[in-house]
Amino acid sequence: MRYVSTRGGPAVGLETAIMGGTADDGGLYVPEVLPGFVPGDFSTLDAFPDVATNFLKPFFAGSSLANALGEVCRAALNFPLPLRQLEASPGALSILELFHGPTAAFKDVGARFLAHCMEHIIREGRFATAPVTVLVATSGDTGGAVAAAYYRRPDTRVVVLFPEGRVSPRQQHQLTCWGGNVVSLAVRGEFDDCQRLVKAAFADAGLRSRHRLCSANSINVGRLLPQAAYYALASLRHWRATGRPLSFIVPTGNLGNGFACVWARRVGLPIDRIVLATNANVTIPDYLATGQWLPRASVPTLASAMDVGNPSNMERLQALCTDVASLREEVSAVPVSDAEIRTTIVDEFRRHGLPWCPHTAAGLRVYRELPEVELTRRDWAVVATAHAAKFDTIVEPLLGAPVEPPAELMALLTRPAHFDTIAPELDALAGRL
Ligand SMILES: *Cc1c(COP(=O)(O)O)cnc(C)c1O
Numbered sequence: 001m002r003y004v005s006t007r008g009g010p011a012v013g014l015e016t017a018i019m020g021g022t023a024d025d026g027g028l029y030v031p032e033v034l035p036g037f038v039p040g041d042f043s044t045l046d047a048f049p050d051v052a053t054n055f056l057k058p059f060f061a062g063s064s065l066a067n068a069l070g071e072v073c074r075a076a077l078n079f080p081l082p083l084r085q086l087e088a089s090p091g092a093l094s095i096l097e098l099f100h101g102p103t104a105a106f107k108d109v110g111a112r113f114l115a116h117c118m119e120h121i122i123r124e125g126r127f128a129t130a131p132v133t134v135l136v137a138t139s140g141d142t143g144g145a146v147a148a149a150y151y152r153r154p155d156t157r158v159v160v161l162f163p164e165g166r167v168s169p170r171q172q173h174q175l176t177c178w179g180g181n182v183v184s185l186a187v188r189g190e191f192d193d194c195q196r197l198v199k200a201a202f203a204d205a206g207l208r209s210r211h212r213l214c215s216a217n218s219i220n221v222g223r224l225l226p227q228a229a230y231y232a233l234a235s236l237r238h239w240r241a242t243g244r245p246l247s248f249i250v251p252t253g254n255l256g257n258g259f260a261c262v263w264a265r266r267v268g269l270p271i272d273r274i275v276l277a278t279n280a281n282v283t284i285p286d287y288l289a290t291g292q293w294l295p296r297a298s299v300p301t302l303a304s305a306m307d308v309g310n311p312s313n314m315e316r317l318q319a320l321c322t323d324v325a326s327l328r329e330e331v332s333a334v335p336v337s338d339a340e341i342r343t344t345i346v347d348e349f350r351r352h353g354l355p356w357c358p359h360t361a362a363g364l365r366v367y368r369e370l371p372e373v374e375l376t377r378r379d380w381a382v383v384a385t386a387h388a389a390k391f392d393t394i395v396e397p398l399l400g401a402p403v404e405p406p407a408e409l410m411a412l413l414t415r416p417a418h419f420d421t422i423a424p425e426l427d428a429l430a431g432r433l
Helices: 014-020 048-062 066-076 107-124 141-150 169-176 191-203 205-211 221-240 256-266 284-291 315-320 324-330 336-350 358-368 370-376 388-400 407-413 428-429
Strands: 004-007 029-031 083-087 093-097 132-137 158-164 180-188 213-216 245-251 273-277 332-335 379-384 420-422
Touching: 004 014, 014 107, 014 213, 014 221, 029 221, 029 315, 048 221, 048 379, 066 107, 083 221, 093 221, 107 132, 107 141, 107 158, 107 221, 132 141, 132 191, 132 205, 141 158, 141 169, 141 180, 158 169, 158 191, 169 388, 169 407, 180 191, 191 205, 191 213, 191 428, 205 213, 221 245, 221 256, 221 379, 245 256, 245 358, 256 273, 256 315, 273 284, 273 358, 284 324, 284 332, 315 324, 336 358, 336 388, 358 379, 358 388
Parallel strands: 093 379, 132 158, 132 213, 158 180, 180 420, 245 273, 245 379, 273 332
Antiparallel strands: 004 029, 083 093
């Protein structure tokens, strides 16, 4: 499989797409052609590493990673991704729990997979000269997942940029508890400033080659591919159990997760509707409503990992769809306010006794607001993107009850933390690279 830029640049191999992050023309890499599957192609497979290996095989064909794919999937995708049914038909509601990895958010899937792929590529030495610097901007969860995935990996440094004061205390701890080959920098600004700095660093040819910069953001195709694989897994499980396709509600910020779901449906997995749940950052819902793409500064919300005013992966969705009308067929988007997130956290805890993070709550709110006909016609899964214990300062006061952190998260929270703060300017970042 070759990869092309959304802006039309020349096709490159998977290794170049993974190590480069963005294409030289500033676009995002996408597969030159999408493969095709039918559910029967996965008939005997149920464990996630096996489903992922089968799903990703055509995307890896012809690359130096093709033979290592099974090993990468087994090593990186080694935690459970349960699809838990909460309510029966009609209006069947399941939760796709993506928060059982080392940093308790779905970002672990992409970050771990990418780290294992890069390690193979660097070890082979044909596509990258060691050591490399992985530069990553985070709205809260990516940075922790990437730091955890690359910590102590040979020939790799990690520089994490996070917006000062805009991540939860536990997220911040996860971002800053590493040391060693991980440098954590708070940027005086918001997530979009962090993302802008990363883009500017990559656009600077001198910086890029001097530090051998690689990206681990959701713009990296090596993160999106394994995310598409868990939509394959969940939809196949539902298909086998019911003979029906599954519709997904995806809490959305930079649109990596939602776009991965679109890819999984495009290649033939039994996925019906895809609904994006956003917070008060309404660039995507506005675009679908008006047809005008108007990126803007982000506003802070309770679902801070979704505080994105200029969602990068829209460029990939636009490249798949010729116009806004066809884009509207691909996805819909519903904004959720902080007040709605709060009441949903409380209501859902009353209903099922389960605590959900603010992002997942946004998704659940969208489910509760679905028109009756959507409930009778389709089965739904809300994607649970992080564990509620990562957002304890929001969730616990609402519930009046403690939310027990998973053991992996506890282990990180007991490590000492350290970070420096920089101005939102390329010069300040360059001095730290
Ligand atoms: C990153 C993140 C999101 C948003 O995902 P995108 O791929 O950026 O759309 C939602 N919820 C949580 C908990 C996240 O960490």
